[in-house]
Amino acid sequence: MREAWRSFRALVGKDLRVEFRTRDVLYTTGLFALMLVVIFSFAFLSDPSKARDYGPGIIWVTVLLATTVGQNRLFDRERENDCLWALLLSPVSPEVLFLAKVTAQLAFALLMQVPTLGLIVLFFDLRVVDPASFFGALLLGNLALGLVGTLFSAMLMNSRMKEVLLPLVTYPLLVPVLIAGVKVTALALGAPVAEDPGGWLRFLVGFDMIFGVVTVLLFGRMIRA
Amino acid sequence: MADDEEDRREAPVELRCEALVRVIGRRHVLREVGFQARGGEVVALVGRNGAGKSTLLAMLAGRRAPDRGRLSLTAAGVEARGGALRGLVGFLPHELLVYPDLTARENLHFTAVLHGVPDPAARVAAVLRDVGLEADGDRLVRAFSRGMQQRAAIGRLLVSGARVWLLDEPTTGLDEGGRRWLLSLLADQGRRGRLVIFSTHHPSEVQEAATRVLVLEGGRVVADLPAGAEGAARAFARMEGGGA
Numbered sequence: 001m002r003e004a005w006r007s008f009r010a011l012v013g014k015d016l017r018v019e020f021r022t023r024d025v026l027y028t029t030g031l032f033a034l035m036l037v038v039i040f041s042f043a044f045l046s047d048p049s050k051a052r053d054y055g056p057g058i059i060w061v062t063v064l065l066a067t068t069v070g071q072n073r074l075f076d077r078e079r080e081n082d083c084l085w086a087l088l089l090s091p092v093s094p095e096v097l098f099l100a101k102v103t104a105q106l107a108f109a110l111l112m113q114v115p116t117l118g119l120i121v122l123f124f125d126l127r128v129v130d131p132a133s134f135f136g137a138l139l140l141g142n143l144a145l146g147l148v149g150t151l152f153s154a155m156l157m158n159s160r161m162k163e164v165l166l167p168l169v170t171y172p173l174l175v176p177v178l179i180a181g182v183k184v185t186a187l188a189l190g191a192p193v194a195e196d197p198g199g200w201l202r203f204l205v206g207f208d209m210i211f212g213v214v215t216v217l218l219f220g221r222m223i224r225a
Numbered sequence: 226m227a228d229d230e231e232d233r234r235e236a237p238v239e240l241r242c243e244a245l246v247r248v249i250g251r252r253h254v255l256r257e258v259g260f261q262a263r264g265g266e267v268v269a270l271v272g273r274n275g276a277g278k279s280t281l282l283a284m285l286a287g288r289r290a291p292d293r294g295r296l297s298l299t300a301a302g303v304e305a306r307g308g309a310l311r312g313l314v315g316f317l318p319h320e321l322l323v324y325p326d327l328t329a330r331e332n333l334h335f336t337a338v339l340h341g342v343p344d345p346a347a348r349v350a351a352v353l354r355d356v357g358l359e360a361d362g363d364r365l366v367r368a369f370s371r372g373m374q375q376r377a378a379i380g381r382l383l384v385s386g387a388r389v390w391l392l393d394e395p396t397t398g399l400d401e402g403g404r405r406w407l408l409s410l411l412a413d414q415g416r417r418g419r420l421v422i423f424s425t426h427h428p429s430e431v432q433e434a435a436t437r438v439l440v441l442e443g444g445r446v447v448a449d450l451p452a453g454a455e456g457a458a459r460a461f462a463r464m465e466g467g468g469a
Contacts, residue, residue, distance in 0.1 A: 003341055010338040018326045082320035085288060086381065090339040091312035 007092045011100030016107065018077055025070045025108050033066035033116040041123045051124040056185035059120055060178050063138070064145065066116070067109045068167050071149035074105055075157040084157075094223035095216050101154070102146045109142050126189050133197040134188035140204035141181040144211060148173050151215040155222065180204050237264040238300050238313065238388045238420055240285065245294035247280055247444075254280045256444040257294070262422065262437070264388060267415035269431040269452060270424040271460050272441035278424040279318070281441065282391045285422065286316035300388065312340060315387030317395055321378035325367035329358050329377045332366060333384045340385045348384060356380040357406070371398030379407065390414060392423040396430060408434040431457040440464050 019025055040062070044054045078084035087097060117138075120126070128134045148170050156162040156169075180200040187197040240262045247255040255277045262268050270278045283289045284296065287310070297304055300313060316322070323332045333352055337345035353362045356376040361369070366377055375398050382390055390411070396404045411421050411434040425431060431438050435452035438460040448463045450456040 006341075007339050010335055014324070014327070014331075014335050017331065018324065022326050077324065077326070081325060082318065082322055083324055085286075085316065085318075085320075086322035086336070087339070089286065089311050089314055089316055089387075090336070090385070091341065092339050 003091075004093065004096050007090075008096050008100050008103075011087075011092070011097060012103050012107075015077070015100070015104035019104075019108060025073050026112060028073065029066045029070040029108070029112045030115070032069050033062050033112055034119070036062045036065060037116060037119050037123065040120075044124075052126065052189055052191065055120065055124050055126045055189055056182045056191075058124070059117060059185055060141070060181045062116060062120065063109075063113060063141070063181075064171075064174070064178060066112055067105075067142070067145050067149065068170070070108050070112070071105060071145075071153045072163050072166055074101060074150060074153045079157060088223065094220040097223070098150065098154075098216055098219040102143075102150045105150055106142055106146045109146065110139075113138070113142070128188055129190040130188040130197065133184050133201065136201055137181050137184035137188065137197075137204065140201065140208055141177050143208050144177040144204065145174060147208065147211045147215045151219055154219060177204065177207055180207075237418060238298060239263045240389060240420060240422075241295075241297045241299070242285070243295040245281070245284060245291045245296060247277075247284060247289065248292050254444050255284070255291070258441075258444070258446055259294075260439060260446060260449060262420055264418045264420045265415055265436075267411055267421040267434055267436045267452075268423075269435035269438045269457075269460075270422060270441060271426070271431065271438060271464055272424075273464060276441040277444040278441055279393050282316070282393050282422065282424060283318065285389075286314055286318075286391050287311075288316070298389065312385075313387060314389045314391065315382040315385050317378055317382060317390070317392040319393055319397070321374050323366050323374065323377050323381060326365060328363050328365055329353065329369070329373075329380065330362040332377060333380050336381045337384045342384060342386060345384075352380045352383045355383060355410075357403075372400055372403050375399055375407075376403070379410070388419055390419055390421045390423075392421070394424050394426070396425070396427070404430075405433075428457040428461045431460060 040058045152166055152170050156165050159165055180203050184197045184200045243259050245255050245258040272278050284291055330349055333349040334345050337348055342348050353359050356379055358376055366374055396407055408430055415421050431452050432454055438450050438452045438456050439446050440448035440460050440463050450460055
């Protein structure tokens with residue numbers, strides 16, 4: 001267990017170190033997210049009274065699209081110089097490798113989302129009335145995106161069409177997460193609906209638990225095969 | 226459990242290939258390849274381009290599964306599986322398996338941690354010295370020449386403590402001094418009980434480093450000879466079609 005933890009830290013640390021050195025994923029996803037926010041601002045600000053209605057959808061579309069851009073690059077570093085093979089020849093279990101990749105991806109996504117969400121809140125004049133639900137939904141939703149995206153990013157690593165295929169295979173699976181995310185975010189932004197965000201948050205927790213187990217097992221099987 | 230693992234990693238290894246077959250499309254890249262090799266041997270694989278050397282090495286590294294046949298690696302008489310198997314084998318293909326955006330030191334430290342090397346910093350410093358990258362250890366691998374990258378990749382094998390080294394034309398990109406250094410390192414690893422298998426096109430490399438030479442032709446092992454000057458000459462004569 002201690003060795004697994006040490007390997008996990010080394011794997012995450014390696015990804016973070018390489019990213020902070022090259023900033024490939026952060027720049028690409030950050031600029032893409034910024035571009036989306038600007039486009040949405042011009043598209044929807046003609047009627048500022050509707051901002052609270054649009055806000056949750058805009059937040060989740062931005063999160064989803066920008067995260068997908070980053071996930072396309074997730075295994076590129078392992079492909080360069082065939083480094084994935086060095087990992088697979090080491091005693092590290094595929095499960096630890098997968099969880100490390102999910103964690104690194106989550107870190108990149110959240111780093112990109114902090115300024116992006118700040119801009120959305122600012123441009124659309126949103127007020128977060130329930131911060132716990134707002135950030136809880138973001139964290140749980142990002143984890144779901146990370147688990148599903150990392151698995152399929154690994155599966156499609158050697159595909160020449162991976163940029164096209166990744167959203168095609170992951171988005172249908174992630175629709176429930178987006179619906180739950182939008183619902184909780186709308187309630188956290190003060191939508192005048194008599195609904196408890198707790199139910200949707202529990203749904204996200206359940207999704208993460210089920211997909212956490214399924215994706216870890218599938219990744220392990222895929223690597224061993 | 227950890228001690229058992231450690232003992233196994235220091236134990237003599239034996240590689241056994243039985244009738245390995247690999248078919249790509251309609252072409253038989255490997256045909257019934259069979260041989261055994263033990264720790265302490267330095268085996269040179271020779272053969273023309275397309276003879277199946279790289280495919281065989283990739284298969285021995287577990288990268289490609291045989292379509293038929295059986296491949297096993299035992300350490301201390303126990304067949305290695307899973308994580309233990311992975312930790313036992315080190316592979317150096319044409320792609321060097323080092324991260325270009327990490328320094329040589331970071332690459333080796335990362336490998337050391339993944340392989341559970343005690344006191345990784347000290348081990349990495351020693352290996353950087355051994356591979357001649359002490360002064361360049363804190364430079365990004367991307368900024369290295371091919372020869373220096375090759376040294377960093379060999380450092381990765383040394384740090385990992387793998388008992389079986391598989392190297393595909395490992396002297397590519399090395400200057401004459403580097404080539405001699407590497408061949409002497411391979412011979413030394415054999416003396417230390419590791420099993421080293423490398424492919425080459427140069428008789429002098431067989432002569433300098435190998436204890437045994439396998440000649441591959443059309444995906445078959447057509448000769449299995451002791452190395453040395455005579456063995457190398459016979460192997461290359463066989464390869465060129467001059468008979469053994």
